[in-house]
Amino acid sequence: xxxxxxxxxxxxxxxxxxxxxxxxxxxxxxxxxxxxxxxxxxxxxxxxxxxxxxxxxxxxxxxxxxx
Amino acid sequence: xxxxxxxxxxxxxxxxxxxxxxxxxxxxxxxxxxxxxxxxxxxxxxxxxxxxxxxxxxxxxxxxxxxxxxxxxxxxxxxxxxxxxxxxxxxxxxxxxxxxxxxxxxxxxxxxxxxxxxxxxxxxxxxxxxxxxxxxxxxxxxxxxxxxxxxxxxxxxxxxxxxxxxx
Numbered sequence: 001x002x003x004x005x006x007x008x009x010x011x012x013x014x015x016x017x018x019x020x021x022x023x024x025x026x027x028x029x030x031x032x033x034x035x036x037x038x039x040x041x042x043x044x045x046x047x048x049x050x051x052x053x054x055x056x057x058x059x060x061x062x063x064x065x066x067x
Numbered sequence: 068x069x070x071x072x073x074x075x076x077x078x079x080x081x082x083x084x085x086x087x088x089x090x091x092x093x094x095x096x097x098x099x100x101x102x103x104x105x106x107x108x109x110x111x112x113x114x115x116x117x118x119x120x121x122x123x124x125x126x127x128x129x130x131x132x133x134x135x136x137x138x139x140x141x142x143x144x145x146x147x148x149x150x151x152x153x154x155x156x157x158x159x160x161x162x163x164x165x166x167x168x169x170x171x172x173x174x175x176x177x178x179x180x181x182x183x184x185x186x187x188x189x190x191x192x193x194x195x196x197x198x199x200x201x202x203x204x205x206x207x208x209x210x211x212x213x214x215x216x217x218x219x220x221x222x223x224x225x226x227x228x229x230x231x232x233x234x
Contacts, residue, residue, distance in 0.1 A: 002070070013085065032101040032106060040072075042075075060086070062091060064090050066090065
């Protein structure tokens with residue numbers, strides 16, 4: 001099961017090469033996203049779109065908030 | 068949304084998946100940089116002045132007034148040792164009895180705003196509510212700066228699109 005992390009842990013992981021993925025709609029990604037994040041909206045997340053990511057590196061997913 | 072995305076990635080055999088549940092809101096509320104179309108547009112945090120005088124509740128009002136005026140300000144922010152905002156001293160409060168402690172003179176619990184709020188939204192709100200200045204704080208309540216209505220209105224005039232889109 002995926003581990004929940006906070007902002008500080010996110011920065012540590014990204015510094016060590018973790019991949020960031022925003023799963024909000026593409027329009028929201030266009031407006032603002034964390035530096036270096038990839039956009040894969042949740043509705044588009046399937047094996048094909050996930051193939052853009054390296055499965056052997058850590059992945060951090062985020063949306064707008066915890067809701 | 069992120070738990071579902073994490074679950075899907077695990078189904079696709081990703082072995083090290085994390086969820087940043089607090090999300091983009093938490094990141095932006097902390098005043099951290101983003102990329103994207105809105106990233107270069109002025110927001111509360113980028114227009115706020117960061118050199119505002121700060122003081123503690125145990126300071127003497129007369130001392131704070133002197134420091135504030137010497138720095139060319141007519142407002143001071145009252146914080147704790149961690150820079151968490153606990154009150155404001157605007158011109159009216161600063162003009163009080165010099166020997167009173169800030170604790171007794173300050174206006175406690177001022178409305179604060181997050182650094183990511185678009186400047187047009189701030190300008191409209193501050194104009195509507197006749198707020199001359201507002202503290203801008205991060206998600207943990209720490210002071211990021213003070214936004215003046217005049218600054219917000221001026222910046223907003225140059226950026227009429229600087230409002231949040233509700234998707």
